[in-house]
Amino acid sequence: MSDLIRKSVQAMQGYVPGEQPKEADIVKLNTNENPYLPSPDVQDILSMVDISVLSRYPDPVCMELRKAIAGLHGCDVENVFVGNGSDEVLALCIRAFVERDGSVGFFDPSYSLYPILADIEDVEKKPVSLDAGYGWQMPADYAASLFFLTHPNAPTSFVYDKNSIESFVKNFGGVVLIDEAYADFAEDNCMDLALQHENVIVARTLSKSYSLAGIRLGYCVGNEALIGAMYKIKDSYNVNYLTQEIARVAILDQDTMKANVSAIVETRKMVAEKLEEFGFEVGKSKTNFLWVKPLGIGAKTLFEALRKKNIIVRYFGNDERTRDYLRVTVGTAPEMLKFLDATEAILNGGE
Ligand code: PMP
Numbered sequence: 001m002s003d004l005i006r007k008s009v010q011a012m013q014g015y016v017p018g019e020q021p022k023e024a025d026i027v028k029l030n031t032n033e034n035p036y037l038p039s040p041d042v043q044d045i046l047s048m049v050d051i052s053v054l055s056r057y058p059d060p061v062c063m064e065l066r067k068a069i070a071g072l073h074g075c076d077v078e079n080v081f082v083g084n085g086s087d088e089v090l091a092l093c094i095r096a097f098v099e100r101d102g103s104v105g106f107f108d109p110s111y112s113l114y115p116i117l118a119d120i121e122d123v124e125k126k127p128v129s130l131d132a133g134y135g136w137q138m139p140a141d142y143a144a145s146l147f148f149l150t151h152p153n154a155p156t157s158f159v160y161d162k163n164s165i166e167s168f169v170k171n172f173g174g175v176v177l178i179d180e181a182y183a184d185f186a187e188d189n190c191m192d193l194a195l196q197h198e199n200v201i202v203a204r205t206l207s208k209s210y211s212l213a214g215i216r217l218g219y220c221v222g223n224e225a226l227i228g229a230m231y232k233i234k235d236s237y238n239v240n241y242l243t244q245e246i247a248r249v250a251i252l253d254q255d256t257m258k259a260n261v262s263a264i265v266e267t268r269k270m271v272a273e274k275l276e277e278f279g280f281e282v283g284k285s286k287t288n289f290l291w292v293k294p295l296g297i298g299a300k301t302l303f304e305a306l307r308k309k310n311i312i313v314r315y316f317g318n319d320e321r322t323r324d325y326l327r328v329t330v331g332t333a334p335e336m337l338k339f340l341d342a343t344e345a346i347l348n349g350g351e
Pocket of ligand 1: 084085086087088111150154179181204205206207213217218
């Protein structure tokens with residue numbers, strides 16, 4: 001059998017998605033989803049869908065949706081690519097910008113999908129380790145065809161200094177994809193760099209701030225030549241009709257997105273303060289999750305004890321860089337109070 005499968009695919013471990021249980025009593029804080037409802041306009045558009053349109057293929061280049069995104073960011077539709085989640089956007093960047101003998105760079109730790117995507121395409125991986133304070137210093141003569149720069153970073157939840165990002169992209173010979181999945185939860189972002197520098201693309205997703213992980217819609221903004229290259233190689237109809245329509249109305253309703261983000265940012269502050277009272281180390285999050293070092297009890301022990309109480313957070317296992325930390329998605333205030341109460345009970349020796 002094995003000679004039927006590409007060697008690089010045989011060597012791969014297999015994608016392990018975050019746990020997605022459906023039981024009602026679970027507090028799910030493990031995959032950085034948004035606990036609030038998306039724009040009410042999404043409900044309206046779904047009720048208005050004329051099902052006869054579903055027998056036809058959708059617009060292959062998503063023009064109406066791209067117009068809404070271009071309007072939001074003050075650019076032209078030619079600067080906007082939309083994909084089936086930002087995961088597809090990232091995969092297409094490797095296919096469009098990295099030759100077979102090229103390489104993909106990224107910081108370590110950052111989004112765990114980047115090395116998997118590089119392996120799928122059989123291209124070299126060139127990770128750059130973040131330092132102890134999760135900052136970065138590029139090695140002398142560092143080069144790669146494409147660099148994934150996660151900003152704010154995941155799983156650490158921190159932002160980098162924007163001037164350092166700009167000088168990095170100016171001096172870098174390849175394409176820089178700034179992955180801004182969590183940018184709406186931060187005060188600043190790098191969207192302007194995508195329109196000023198010809199080697200920069202900024203990727204966003206509707207999975208987090210827009211409460212729409214279920215529709216799978218990600219997009220990116222960059223110069224026309226790079227975006228045009230991505231359009232040449234995408235699947236014919238990569239974004240389905242319902243997703244295009246839902247995403248369009250959600251993007252036009254910035255107020256709902258911003259109100260949900262504000263609620264999460266407020267809850268984030270409350271949870272961080274409480275965890276610090278427990279004696280935990282909590283990073284200055286600019287995302288919808290917290291990067292927590294549970295001093296005293298240890299990450300694995302706390303993760304397992306919370307799981308027994310039906311509270312699921314993310315533990316990254318035995319990787320030396322991340323094994324002392326938990327990544328905790330910020331849910332609703334009541335969910336987070338359950339998480340805090342359970343944590344306190346565990347710390348006090350309760351089961
Ligand atoms: N980038 C980062 C940094 C992420 O954490 C995620 C979500 N896990 C994604 C991209 C993918 O988002 P999407 O749901 O749009 O595929």
